[in-house]
Amino acid sequence: MPKKFLLDMYVNRCLRCGGCMAVCKTHNRTPEGVHRIRVITFDEGEPTETNMPMPCLHCNEPPCMYVCPTKAIYKRKEDGIVLVNKDTCIGCGYCLMACPFGAPQFEKGTFGNRGKMDKCTFCVEPYEQKDEQGRLIQREPKPRCAMVCATGHLLAGDADEISAKLRERVGYRMSRGVEKTFLTF
């Protein structure tokens, strides 16, 4: 089953506590300005205020992969994780323009332009992909952002598992609290 992120917009809404962003930076050691996940807020201060953590959603048909001129972006066969090979990335920024979610991130590079692309790896690789001996560092696909998400808003894992979890959660709320929900509106 492909690995996916899922956002619960129904019950456990995001509080923008920043745990995901902070743990990502701690765990993956991304430099300043590179956020593999970041929280977007819209309608701040309005009754419709919504916060959304936006990691890479590891699309089934990733636009970034299609537009990458050097095939640096690839989707792993075994679990569908979209990764970037920094050896072949030339930092053109085309993926940034093509991604609907703003997942590709760039550190400040030469001439004040962007550096190589970095993106969410489902925690399988840190920012410095290689160790001292030049071997690729590989870790379990267990995103720390979803593990620390204080509200459980951000779900990660196999697509069928997390969708079942969300379905259960929403159903529970709808069946137990529906009258009370009406009371307040």
Add this chain to the structure above:
Amino acid sequence: MALSAMKMKRRSFLKLAAAAGGAAALGKYFKYSGAELFEPVAAQEGGEKVELIKTICIHCSVGCGILAKVANGQLVDIEPWENHPINRGRLCSKGASIPASINNDRRLKYPMKKEGGKWRKISWEEALTEIANKMLEIREKYGPDAIFFAGSAHVSNEAAYLQRKFMAFWGSNNIDHQARICHSTTVAGLGNTWGYGAQTNNFNDMRHAKSIIFFSNPAEAHPVSFYHIYKAKQRGAVLICADPRFSRTAAQSDLHLQFRPGTDIPLVWGICYEIITNGWVDEEFVRLRTHGYEYAKEVILQYPPEVAEEITGVPAEKIKLAAKLLAENRPGTLQYAMGATQHEVGTHNIRAFAILQLLLGNAAKSGGGVNAFRGHDNVQGATDLAVLSNTLPSYYGLSEGAWKHWAKVWGVSYEWLQGRFASKDLMHAKGATMSRWRDLVLAEETGDKIGQPTPIKMAIFWGHSTPSQAGTYLVKKALEKLEMLVIVDPYVESAAALPERDDGIILLPACTNWEYPGTVTNSSRQVQWRNKVIDPLYDSKPDVEILIALAHKLGFGEEFTKNFKKLPEDIYDKEIRVGARVIAMRQSTWRLKRQEEYDYVFNVETLRAEGGPCDGEYWGLPWPCWNDEHPGTPILYRNEIPVAEGGHDFRAKWGTKAPDGKTLLSGINGHAELNPDGTPGPGWKLDLTTDYKKLIAANKVPYGRGRARLWAWNLPDPVPVHREPVWTPRPELARKYPTFEDKVYGETHFRIETKGRSIQERDIFEKEIHKAYPLVFTSGRQVEHQGGGAMTRANPILAELQPDMYVEINPKDANDRGIKDGDVVWVHTYRGYELGHYRSRIQVKAKVTRRVPPGVVFLPFHWAGMFETVEYTQRFPEGTKPIVIGECANTISPPGWAPETQMQTTKSGLCEVTKAGVIPEAIERLAKA
């Protein structure tokens, strides 16, 4: 300490991180399974050990567990502790970025001294000798009370306890800490209502609530608590948020009651009015377990929702709806924090909350209760162990009996202790407080009467921040006037740089809480063992060791450390556990360590261990925990379960009969407080040997089974009534609901002359400052920062996530003043008048948002580095200044102090916002007058 650790470079750091990462997967990708991740794993190369150490977060009072990943003695990463019963691995931005706070080269690396305007590195020996000599000189010249000790809620229980003991041995009650300006009114309010001034339930228990009413903003201040709150929401709970601001909590709630700052009581009474008039009161509960309903009812009936609407600005319809929702969804819990406590009427706000819960019958049950969310990681522990000027550890007070009790625990004689003090009177008199110590320094300038022989001449800031103290101008002047200032902190706290002085400051580097083991009590009274993760970095030392070294230098080291062989466990097991009987803080450290080892047996719903060696115990053994067999009391005052299972009742603290002649003993098996042998008497808290087995076997509560008091006859307002804030924008209401009379505070209040009504008379009625300063000021927290922010603002991750100090202002007010989002603005107030400085102002960024209603502005208080529009970071020692700086919101907080606890007012003041550089004429005129 290991200087080699100091030289850790980024390169080797990355290498270690890579090793740690590579080790988990051994170079080749394999399918993840939960078990592998949390086993300590050996690194691939060079046999480096990678360990995962269970420890507790150092930031807020939720007490989240974190696994620290340590490779080669260095902290390289953290992992979620998924078995921790409170947070199940969940963390907010502060907890998730702790490695960047600990491995940070902005930390204070060695003791430093300011001499001739320059910072100089000195040795520990030199530093401690100099401090001790100065202390002794001041003692000689002015007496022991000329020293003020600001303790900390950010240290372990052991260190907090030693701080109090240190000042007791030094011979002064001038010791205080954050709890004074944080939840001191909770202790007074809840304590006077039902016995203990602490959160009654716990975070996990909020899952069982059917309705939750928030009086603060836990979404930003305690984000991880939402793990449980959302569980309740999933199960159909109604969330109501009462907040002057449309906070992130309000955004998640079903109903938002937007009231004017400082009008909590009329709002709660409006809800209670509906509950009483509609017959929603839990009659049986009120009849059997409370006292004074008729008095409370009489007051509440004066505040129908329409009157409440007039005062608070919340539509009466919404108040009625809130009452209906609370009544129909029981049990419901009430949550509050600093928004309710930091008022002159803080104590009464809290009492109103407790009365609401008592009327609904929500008190003393699972899913109900009053959940006071505290601030710092160990502020509950530091309060219990009394880094406070008005009591000895465990709320014994300062009476002769209390001193004798603790003298016995400490193994010294009462007479010896008394000899350390300037006089017997001062030994039993409450000391200076965090909110007013600066006035005790500046007494000569301000002309305030003081309650001790001389003003304060020296201050020790042991992990206390400056930004949280109201009236920064006065704090700055006080810091400049002191003969010596000692600051003990892992980072350079802004107190070191704020005063414009060239010498007389000594900085001591304490290590962070992950560099020394100890116990820590979270908000819900759960005591957790916090393991040491790494050795202290640089030349820093643990608080406990610094205190003991200083005690030796001062000549009472022998007496001070009499009972301690193994540090830090003996501090807890040999003294705290023996002496802290009022709150029965009698957990043994070995039990806490055992719980930590068997974390996985605890049920996250009940927090109770199911099987295993800890069978039946509650997580953290929340006090009262009477003996080594007792499971702890996760929910206070439940009388339907036996004492041996964590049951008990409201405290019989005020005798058996109220002044009106009615009984104060519970209607269900009520009895007075008992001696260990079962006879009535106060022996339960004075006997040092008993473990209460006999009483517990008989299902008797040692402190008695009493009633909750709706009518607290010993307080200025026996039943809370509305009192307008000292600086109110509604003078016509202030005439009807005036603040406390000056005489309530007595001649001196916590050793300093304190005024209430006369300030209101002068500023509001005579000078009419509300005309020049029409906006209501309120303050609060940002999720990325903690307390004064010395640590979080120096953390590169958190500084990147939240780099701004700002003022939130409604678009209407902003447009009236020609201010646009992102403009640099000045926020003015009338503060500083005590020293003839009539124009305090701060320079911040404007954030134009509808979060705040028209007429109210909000400022976060974590910031330092600028004072009255001028940056002072050049006064920090080189390389230690925080990454992001800002103005301190408390520069413009209003005057006003609670008559019970000297709590400062920071949530309802007056101010005016203008573009930077503009001073309105009205303010100019007022300053000249």
Add this chain to the structure above:
Amino acid sequence: MEFPYYVMEFPGYQRWGWEIALYIFLGGVGSGALITAAVTLLLGKETKIARAGAYLAPPLLIVGSVLLLLDLAGIKAMLRAMLVPLTFTNITTSWMARGAWILLVTLLVAIAFAYSLATDKRYSRTLALLALPLGIATALYTGLLLKGARFVPLWNSGELPLLFLTSALTTGIAATLLLASVKEYSKLRGFLAALLVLLLIEAIEVPLYFFIIGEQGDIAVKSASAILSGAYSIAFWLVLMFLGIIIPILGLGYVLITRKAAALPAFFALVLLGGLTLRFLFVHGAIKAFVVPLI
């Protein structure tokens, strides 16, 4: 997309900078000049003008490519990017990879073409036959490159490559004639007529583009309105439309009627200015959409 979603403006993303805008302009002018030269040669007219176009194309394309390289991650990435066949492997789906190939081949052909015109003219016609489609491909590809970024709604229209092609032709002709500096009106007449027609097409096409792009949703409307009536309106109406298109049209019409060629270089310069403004407007005025999946 299958799921319900909400599109908002992407907060604070790293835009493409002036390098890309300038590259698209230079690439357009270069390819336009190449097309002009090839057509001129194939129709057997003025070799001076053909030579001017052929000489102009390679340096412009080279400068453009260098600008493109400057935008990349670093020296290493630049060196690697120069090895086009080894680096730009994803020609099946990526317009940037295809573009790199097109640009490389066009550049080589343009150099050969210029060389052949300068020395012996044996292969000129063959090379011109090659250069013509390649020039058109280069001009179209700059549009397709932008169109390929689907989530910048301003760019997401099939009209864009055509618009860029038109602009490439007008600026290419203008630049070629500017360099050729032919004074005789008779030699210029055909070119001026072609330029006038193309400019008239552009005069309709450019404003029309910003009106029809509204179909792409709110963000496209937002960026289009920023260009038509917002922050970029002066650049659009005054510089691009008035100076860059209207004035040259009037000027060329005047020249065609009166047959006085003296003021022509000024009009050519204005056409170039208009082309440059157009590219900058498209790169800087673009707003990236952020798709909020409401799952």
